[in-house]
Amino acid sequence: MAATSATTATAKATAGTAAGPRRRRGRLGVQNAAGWLFSTPFLVLFATFMAFPILATLAMSFTDFGLRDVTDPFSAEFIGFENYTKLSEDEKFLKALFNTGYFVVVGVPLTVGAGLFAAVLLNSGVARMRTFFRVGFYAPVVTSIVAVAVVWRFVLDPGEGLIAGIAAEAGLTAPDFLGSEALAMPSLIVMAVWRNLGTAMVLFLAGLQAIPADVREAARIDGAGAWQEFRRITVPLLRPTMLYVSVMTSIAFLNVFEEPFVMTNGGPDDSTLTVSLDMYREGFNFFHMGYASAMAYVLFTVILAVTLLQLRLLKDKTR
């Protein structure tokens, strides 16, 4: 396949040269114009709803844009990097940054691992009722966070909750999961893993099904056991999927907002305050828009760095 298309490309290029440079440019010009024409609707929408807000936020992050400036935006004062210096000394924000890091460092490997495990299990002949389980694992992904919160609060409630009930049967006392500084974040991580592993699983399933059967067959004929097959065939061939899943999960987890917002509101004592939640409060409760914009850019920079790091770490090995 690759060889054929390369040949065709060379042939076309040669033909182009033969017909003269002038004609080629003309044809490409028409193509270009058509291309621009067809992309215009997208470009207009992108410029209005993505590029402009993104740039406006960047500009705003260098101002003291606040409540008063809402009625007169140009009264906001330019204050240079003041918001950023203030952020570097803001204990609350640093704690939020730490909490977010904690959430990502623990949550992402768990989500990727659990997703991979579920996918391998549901793709193999071992599991019965595969469709049922696939739906089961995917259901949390499409369920509204509010419904999820109701269920999890019931599970975690120290008084009448599911876990408390089971513990009481066994003569134990369940801890106050969401009320304890040490346990609130792990509880949210478990919930987030449960909510997101379905997405990872579906992507891994697609990746698994793209592995040609003859490769597996060849390995088995060569005497590979199940573990060897997994390690030598499945994992290497799944690497591109793994890269995609971990990058997307990391981005999602760095932005974590809904879990702490509906379950703990950042508490107890800010132990579940994340960057997005802090940003939301600064922006919409207090209308410190300049400050919140600076937070958005710090978060953006962190996400960019983490993504580049992952691309480097995981991509090099695929070669």
Added chain:
Amino acid sequence: MQLIRRTVAVTVTAATAAGALLLSACGGDSGGQTAADEKQTLTVWGMGEEGKHLQELGEEFGKKYPNIDVKVTPVGWDVVHQKLVSAVAAGELPDMAQMGSTMVGEFTSLDALEPVDTKTFRKADFFPAAWAGNVTDGTAYGVPWYVDTRVLYYRTDLAAEAGVGKAPANWREQRALAAAYKDKAGTEWGTYHQPSGIGAWQTWLPFLYSAGGKLLDKDGEPALDSPESVRALSEYAHYYDKGLSTKSSPPGYDVVKDFASGKAPMFVSGPWMVNNIQDQHPGLKGKWKAAPLPADKTSTSFVGGSSLVTFADSGHKAAAKKFTEYLTSPAEQADWYGMARSLPAVEAAWDEPELTRAEGLDVFEKQLRTSEPVPALSKWEEFAAKIDEAVARVAQKGEDPAKTAAWLQKATESLVD
């Protein structure tokens, strides 16, 4: 989908902020004024459940003034602040709104509110504290509509079981009752005081006021490191140090459930709780009471509630005034109590049969006379959030009250104008 939705969420702050910029460029035409007797539509924003009842009142009003068509839009309490600010930015405000009394100061500072005509609405007709919350630099910007004040709710049946026959009259008795509930009646906690989270200041503020403290001193500077403030924080902390109140504060916590089960046999809250308890747990009838707040130096509660404001940009100010007049007439105030169980801000309304007949209201009326509002501050939301944090520090972290008071003082200094 989950992943995508979250990625998009980052840009939300950005987009909305930018949207505010864009929108403020257009809109905001004030135009001429429509006279009260002309045909017109008056747009009003009501909050939460009250918005629905307000529509009914608007229809009643329409019978008296057929030329004015009142159109009420209910807005959820949780989004009202954000919506109002966006509307100010966009120049898309209604003519009138019901506004939480603590928010009036903020919108006054945005020049969004029309000053109150004090010839029509007289200060002397309202509870002094309710009126005071609407005043900035000597000018009133909102007319008090209904008031709420915090009182003590407690379980009489469990108190009897614990050997206590009357409501606690002071802090010492309040402590003793909480301990007795737990030790003698076997309840999980002795009381419920909100340990942290949005609005924790509402439970703590009566402690500060009763200790003789104030939020601001005479010069308008925070007075939160005063001995009274330290005393109020220490008193609050006592309930956590002794395990008499839960430290857990999940969003959406409903104290009524724990009150009914006996887990939290005592709490401090507003008049709406009377309805909530009666509706959700009719079986509790006769097993609980509302009492004035236990006193320290005084028994001083915090008064909140809602005001009626007219926006400066409205073209229907005359009609808005008529509607405000209607809503604050003693007869309508009493009607409103019948509808929503909200307490009238107009003192004369308390003599209407609707209220004199109602049981258990005397405690609120009594408490209202000694209640104080929060000062009208443009940065009240932030100010309140700092108090919430201070409450969390002493309640959940067990930090030293004096140290916390000093921190709170410093944290609020930049938030007064």
